[in-house]
Amino acid sequence: GASFVTLTQDDTLRGCIGSLEARRALRDDVASNARAAARQDPRFPALASTELARTAVEVSVLAPAAPLIYTDEADFYARLRPGVD
Numbered sequence: 001g002a003s004f005v006t007l008t009q010d011d012t013l014r015g016c017i018g019s020l021e022a023r024r025a026l027r028d029d030v031a032s033n034a035r036a037a038a039r040q041d042p043r044f045p046a047l048a049s050t051e052l053a054r055t056a057v058e059v060s061v062l063a064p065a066a067p068l069i070y071t072d073e074a075d076f077y078a079r080l081r082p083g084v085d
Helices: 026-039 049-054 073-079
Strands: 002-009 012-018 056-062
Touching (some): 002 026, 012 026
């Protein structure tokens, strides 16, 4: 499976790492991305153990990629599904 793990503190981004394509078991992908979001997001220092209690963890599981067929820019935007695509 492919997943993204997002860490936030007080609704502010604290780390986010993910995979766009499934290359390993979903369980392994989530675990790896969670560790990377906490320790390897280049935008932030590594998460300290003292931050854990105030850190929210969100896991997003991605569906397999599928082509989006459209005729023009207006059709493209009309076919997007907020919260899904």
